[in-house]
Amino acid sequence: MAEVLFLTFAACLILSVPVVFSLLVASIAAILWGGALPLTIVPHKLVSGIDSYPLLAIPLFIVFGEVVNKGGIGRRIVDFSQALVGSFRGGLAHANITASMFFGGISGSATADSAAIGSVLIPAMKRGGYPAPFSVAVTATSSIIGIIIPPSVDLILYGWLTDTPMDELFAGGLLPGVLIGAALMVVAYVISSQKGYGVRQPFSLPELARKTGDTFPALMMPLIIIGGILGGIFTVTEAAAAAVIYGLLITSLYYRELKLSDFPALFTDAAKTIGQVMFLLGTAKVFAYVMTIEQVPLKLSQTLFEALPSTQLFALNVILICLVVGLFLTPAIATIILTPILFPAAQSFGIDPVHFGLMLVSGLALGHVTPPVGLTLLLSASIGGITVEQSLKSLLPFLAMLVAIVLVIAYVPAITLFIPELMR
Amino acid sequence: MTATDKIPGLSMRIRQGLSLVEATVAAIMLTVMVSCTVLQVVARFAFNTGLSWTDEVAMFSFIWASLMGAALVINTGGAHRIDVFVRLLPQLPRRLVLALVYAVILAALSLLIFYGLKLLGVVHFQKSSILKINMSYIYTALPISAGLMLVSTLLDWRVYLGDDSGAQANG
Numbered sequence: 001m002a003e004v005l006f007l008t009f010a011a012c013l014i015l016s017v018p019v020v021f022s023l024l025v026a027s028i029a030a031i032l033w034g035g036a037l038p039l040t041i042v043p044h045k046l047v048s049g050i051d052s053y054p055l056l057a058i059p060l061f062i063v064f065g066e067v068v069n070k071g072g073i074g075r076r077i078v079d080f081s082q083a084l085v086g087s088f089r090g091g092l093a094h095a096n097i098t099a100s101m102f103f104g105g106i107s108g109s110a111t112a113d114s115a116a117i118g119s120v121l122i123p124a125m126k127r128g129g130y131p132a133p134f135s136v137a138v139t140a141t142s143s144i145i146g147i148i149i150p151p152s153v154d155l156i157l158y159g160w161l162t163d164t165p166m167d168e169l170f171a172g173g174l175l176p177g178v179l180i181g182a183a184l185m186v187v188a189y190v191i192s193s194q195k196g197y198g199v200r201q202p203f204s205l206p207e208l209a210r211k212t213g214d215t216f217p218a219l220m221m222p223l224i225i226i227g228g229i230l231g232g233i234f235t236v237t238e239a240a241a242a243a244v245i246y247g248l249l250i251t252s253l254y255y256r257e258l259k260l261s262d263f264p265a266l267f268t269d270a271a272k273t274i275g276q277v278m279f280l281l282g283t284a285k286v287f288a289y290v291m292t293i294e295q296v297p298l299k300l301s302q303t304l305f306e307a308l309p310s311t312q313l314f315a316l317n318v319i320l321i322c323l324v325v326g327l328f329l330t331p332a333i334a335t336i337i338l339t340p341i342l343f344p345a346a347q348s349f350g351i352d353p354v355h356f357g358l359m360l361v362s363g364l365a366l367g368h369v370t371p372p373v374g375l376t377l378l379l380s381a382s383i384g385g386i387t388v389e390q391s392l393k394s395l396l397p398f399l400a401m402l403v404a405i406v407l408v409i410a411y412v413p414a415i416t417l418f419i420p421e422l423m424r
Numbered sequence: 425m426t427a428t429d430k431i432p433g434l435s436m437r438i439r440q441g442l443s444l445v446e447a448t449v450a451a452i453m454l455t456v457m458v459s460c461t462v463l464q465v466v467a468r469f470a471f472n473t474g475l476s477w478t479d480e481v482a483m484f485s486f487i488w489a490s491l492m493g494a495a496l497v498i499n500t501g502g503a504h505r506i507d508v509f510v511r512l513l514p515q516l517p518r519r520l521v522l523a524l525v526y527a528v529i530l531a532a533l534s535l536l537i538f539y540g541l542k543l544l545g546v547v548h549f550q551k552s553s554i555l556k557i558n559m560s561y562i563y564t565a566l567p568i569s570a571g572l573m574l575v576s577t578l579l580d581w582r583v584y585l586g587d588d589s590g591a592q593a594n595g
Contacts, residue, residue, distance in 0.1 A: 016510040017525050018503035020494075024532045043540040043566050044547075050487050051562075053479060056461060059486055063458055238468070241461040264451065271450035272502060275493020279569075282490075328506045372508050 002294040005030035005287070019333055023283040030290050037293075042286050049285025050278050053237070054160050059274045060240035061108040061151050064247050066270045068106055071251025071258040073218045074116025077102050080215040087203035090192025092125045093138045094185050100142035101181040104149030105222025108156075109273075110331070110368050113146035114139055114376040118383045130197050132384045133394035140380040140391070141398040142184050144365040147331060149177030150226055151243075153277065154335050154361045156236065161339045164353040166236040167229050168420040172354040174226070176362060176409045176416055180402065187401045217250045230423065281336055288340040301345035311349045315410045318342060318356075319363045323403075326367020330375055334364045351413075358416045362406050369399060435579045439499060442572055446496040453489035457482045480554045484562050491569035499576040519585075526577075526584035533574040540567035 008029040012022035024042070031037045068074070081098040088094050099117045107113060118139040125135035147154045150170035159166040192198055212219075225243050228234040234242060251258035258266075291297060308314045321342070325334045339360065346356040368376040371388050377395070381388050409415055460482035467475045497503060510521055543563055550559040 012528065013506050014509050015521050015525055016505050016507040017528055018505040020503060021529050021532050024536065025528055028532065028535060039535065039539045040543045040546065043536060043543045043563070046536075047487060047563055047566050050490050051483060053483060056457070056482060056486055059454065059457060059489065060461060063454060234465075237461065238465050241458075241465045244458055245462055245465075264447075267451035267454050268447045268496070271447060271454060271489060271493035272497050272500070273493075274454075274490055275450070275495070275497045276502065276504075278490030279494030279497070328508075330504060333504060373504075373506075 001030050001034040002291070002296050004033040005290055005294070005296075009287070013328075019329065020280050020283045023280075023287045023337075027283075027286045027290050030294075041289070045286040045289045046282040049282040052160065054166065055156070055278075055281075057151075057156055057166070057237040057240045058108075058153055058277060059270070060237065060244055061153060061156075062273050062277075063266075063270045064240060064243045065107040065109060065112045066266045067244065067247040067251055067258065068221070069112055069116055070262045070266055071247065072255060073106065073221075073247075073251065074099075074103065075120050076215045076218050076255075077106075078117060078120045080211045080219070083204070083208040083211040086201050088189065089200060090188045090198055091201055092121065092128050092130060092198055093134075093188035093192060096121045096125070096135075096138050097142040097145075097181050097184050097188065100145045101149060101178065102219065102222060104145040104147075104177055105151075105226055106218075107146055108151040108153040110143045110146040110365065111375050111379055113143040114379045114383075117143070118380045122380065122384045125198075126384070128198055131394070132386045133391045134191070134197065136377075136380045136384040136386060136391045137394040137398050138184070138188055139383070140369045140374070140377040140395070141402055142181065143376040143380070144362075144368050144402070145177050145180055147365055147368075148173050148180060148358070148362055150174065150229065151236075151240065152361070154332055154364070155357060157277075157281065157332065157335050158339055158357045158361060161336070162343050162353055162357070164357055167232075168354050168423060169357050170226070170236065171230050171419040171423055172358050172416045173361075174419055176358050176405075179408070179415060180362070180405050183401050183405045184398060187397050191397065217254055221246065230419070232423075277332055280333060284336045284340075287337075291340065297341055297344040300341060301348045304345045305348045308349075311351065312411065314345065314349045315351070315359065318346070318359060319406060319410055322360065322363030322406075323366060323370075326364050327370050328373060329367065330373060331361065331364040331367050334367060335361060338364070352417060354420050355413045355416045359406075359410045362409050366399070366402055366406060369395065369402070439576065439579055442499050442576060443496060446492045446499060446572060450489045450492035450496060453485040453492065456485040457489060460485070476554050480552055480557075484552075484557070487562055488565045491565040495569045495572035495576070498573040501580075522584045526581070529577055530574070533570050533577060536570040537567045537574065540570060 005026050009022055009026035012025050017025065028039065028042060031039060078095065078099045081102065082095040085091065085094040085098050096117060100113055103113050103117060122135045122139055126132055150173050152173055155169045155173055156166055159169045221243065224246055225239050228239045228242065229236055304314065308317065325338065368374050371377060377388060381391050460478040464475055464478040467473055510518055513521065544560045547559040547563045551557065552559060
């Protein structure tokens with residue numbers, strides 16, 4: 001039955017059946033092959049897979065992301081970041097990465113980050129004398145910080161699939177996210193210095209003060225979300241609801257950019273994203289159910305534990321799996337499929353659940369910038385008006401740095417666990 | 425000629441109609457979901473009382489919004505698929521593979537509708553824990569969503585069976 005499940009799934013994926021239907025067809029085939037379960041288990045597990053209170057945070061953060069997106073917050077964050085770090089060598093690249101870090105603390109998705117920041121900064125960087133491929137590479141790679149720094153839809157999915165406390169996962173994402181940002185800034189600085197990209201703007205304190213004043217309500221968003229959760233004031237779902245209220249108030253009443261006429265598009269876009277994630281999660285729950293009946297995760301975890309001599313080697317394997325899977329599946333999809341398979345093995349190797357979550361999510365996040373389906377890369381390239389192929393050469397140093405940092409996150413648990421341990 | 429010209433126009437209108445229905449239902453459900461969770465947070469922090477019914481209403485509207493949103497994704501061609509391998513095939517085998525893929529998707533959706541409806545007979549006797557809502561009102565969302573997906577997929581036949589199928593398989 002397990003063989004039928006995996007072979008059908010692999011065959012469907014390779015033949016271009018959409019991922020959700022591949023999961024469904026494989027589960028149905030395995031159930032029919034086994035002959036012991038009624039097929040009504042499929043719709044039952046699909047709906048009950050969505051029917052879970054902690055998951056409510058996901059649609060709320062997605063709605064909030066749309067509010068922020070359509071309310072012009074991205075542009076303000078970019079302006080502020082430019083005033084903050086624009087005076088360094090490669091200033092606009094640093095502004096781009098800094099904006100991604102702030103935006104990462106607001107939105108839970110990497111593509112939202114690319115769209116919001118890239119649409120403002122890629123044209124600005126091109127005007128400022130940065131080549132388009134370089135601007136695209138900076139935007140695409142820094143956008144993945146969006147799913148590392150909390151809030152993060154991917155971390156919520158992982159937390160729910162593994163019963164890991166979501167506040168600890170969010171706390172765990174903070175330092176790795178900042179580390180990725182800092183590392184990308186180093187690459188941008190070295191390349192900009194070597195090639196003489198960009199014009200250095202003088203640093204101006206009054207300008208920074210003015211931008212800070214204008215952006216202040218937007219900058220409060222990460223504070224409310226991250227501070228509220230880490231401070232134990234909000235649960236993750238409550239923080240998401242609070243963020244929606246706050247976001248609606250400041251974008252419609254304070255900045256006056258979100259109009260009533262924006263709402264139909266806002267809800268349609270949010271519904272599509274929510275539908276995509278949740279239907280996938282439902283079908284993956286059916287798949288995981290069949291897998292658990294066959295004790296696949298348990299057997300796999302025993303096999304891996306006997307085959308791999310050390311935790312370090314297991315971690316290396318996880319990163320390699322992430323890199324390969326990331327070529328073909330988006331991080332959210334891959335997180336939903338791989339977590340139930342790999343988590344029991346990670347536990348038998350004694351890896352902390354919060355640490356493993358960040359290892360897996362940051363490893364899979366690389367899939368956002370690797371073709372053929374790297375979504376932030378595709379999006380950034382299309383904003384920059386170049387093809388993905390044209391951006392590859394500039395992408396390489398940034399991607400190499402990301403791989404290195406993911407390995408650091410995997411091998412130095414303290415980076416992830418420092419803040420969660422303060423909370424325990 | 426005229427007959428074949430009319431069909432895309434009609435299918436386009438059906439598609440737009442479906443999108444409108446799916447988006448409207450999803451938007452209403454999302455509004456209910458957001459309002460309930462917001463009310464819940466306000467009740468807890470401002471009045472220091474927990475409401476229990478808001479959780480349940482939020483969950484039910486969340487399930488409906490998710491499944492309507494999923495139908496909207498299928499209708500607008502946004503389902504994620506890996507088509508790099510199929511693109512490598514010569515035309516004839518590619519057309520055969522895509523025909524097979526089409527049959528597989530239609531079969532999966534038909535089974536989902538059939539067993540989704542069958543499940544309603546079972547959950548009909550269950551009531552939600554707080555508001556005592558009949559659970560079949562929640563589970564109805566699945567066969568409806570799968571039915572909408574089936575109609576959109578049937579309208580997509582050109583993508584899988586048309587002369588240039590595979591050239592635009594990725595929506």
